[in-house]
Amino acid sequence: MQDHPGDLMDLRGDCANCFGLCCVALPFTASADFALDKAAGTPCRNLQDDHRCGIHARLRQSGFSGCTVYDCFGAGQKVSQVTFAGQDWRTGSPEQARRMFDVFPVVRQLHELLWYLTEALTLPAASTLHTELRGLRERTDALTRRTPEDLASLDVAAHRQEVNVLLLKTSELVRAGVSGRKKNRRGADLIGARLKGADLRGANLRGAYLIAADLTGADLRGADLIGADLRDTDLTDADLTDAFFLTQPQLNAARGSADTRLPASVERPVHWAAGL
Template sequence: MQDHIAGAADLRGDCASCFGLCCVALPFAASADFARDKPAGTPCANLQEDHRCGIHARLRQRGYNGCTVYDCFGAGQKVSQVTFGGQDWRTGPRERAREMFDLFPVVRQLHELLWYLTEALTLPAARPVHADLRRMLERTEALTRRTPAELAALDVPAHRQEVNVLLLRTSELVRAGTRGKKKDRRGADLVGARLKGADLRDANLRGACLIAADLTGADLRGADLIGADLRDTDLTDADLTGAFFLTQPQLNAARGSAGTRLPGSLTRPGHWTGP
């Protein structure tokens, strides 16, 4: 089992090893994020025969902002190359294509959990639960390698709840050293909130809705950001070093600058501008 545990590289989308599953399996509606409607199971009009996007370098200019913030956490290549052994949905029977499209979101959820579990194991303060985290990581990885029939029958919400118990304990351990009153903003409605320069060190922002909030220059060191909605959040010059359970899709959905400080495991989005 140990040889099959996903590493950081396995938990990032590798489009070259995927059959364009996110461009086919997922639906989207005409909006500020997508230029047109597309039903689930139908290839995007921009998807080429080689499974590459024909407008990848111009997605934002062409009205496909939603594509630039999405990441499958490596689920695309797992379903393409492991679950279905490299069989292309274009050349196989229609039933296989439908099965691939149905299972892609399932494996994507499991890979997101793998991302969180992998990060939790890098946090020294969470050492008391490292053994449990490792067991859950191995168990979750094993689930991603099940047969298509087994994946289709999997109760993902129940498994996610089991993982979340460990992630909550991890968060408590990491933020236990906070001095003074703990900042608990879990699930808070902070849409458009003016938090410029706010001291949010070690804050619990799990599931907080921060859409279009102003966090310019805010101190988010050591904050738990799992599930926080950062769409159009202004992170210009904010300090996110030490923030945990933050993902690349969350950053991609936000706004920032060269002065925004990030955890080492994440990369600065290419569309971010500023000094």
């Protein structure tokens, strides 16, 4: 049985059912991405009493572009509604709030792994691994449902390594089905690289640094993009059809156009149309 791509929709942030955890639990530093400093556990000055962002419609214009490229993969609503059973950090004890803020990054990491495992299950070329992938996805989901105490002490790095082994096997099977000579640029420093029109079909770009690289019109069909840094990468007119392990935060950090072709697992960023 092949899993449906729609399952990925359950792994997107649902702010209406979250207590604004990313706006409180996480720290950020004044930079090109954020207009000010904020310590972990301190509410952002833009967070309203209803847990909504007061400048959501103009985040980029207000100096908070870092917020527009963040996605909790659904961890916010999981921690808010499941782990803490709908108990708001504003009304609970300071100790409970601290526990919630500590647990949120852990669940976020697990949900990111769930995203990759769920996508892997939609790839026909990896059908021989689907049983293992499904089992590991079920175990990962079970981890997200543990108690706050268990989650706080969880060795996420060890679990991530176990997942990564299976995702590597998945990548090899999928890319093997792409015709032509395939480039291995895993972890490569491609910052500012001029790759306009490059043939990167079936390429291994895992963890590659593509910051501000020019990939205008590049062919990235069937490429593995897990962990690739796409900040300010120019994807104008590029073809990412069937590229896999590409997340929405990665895409949101890049630049593109109406003619950039994307896999079904992600959505075209709104700010691309505005040229922001």
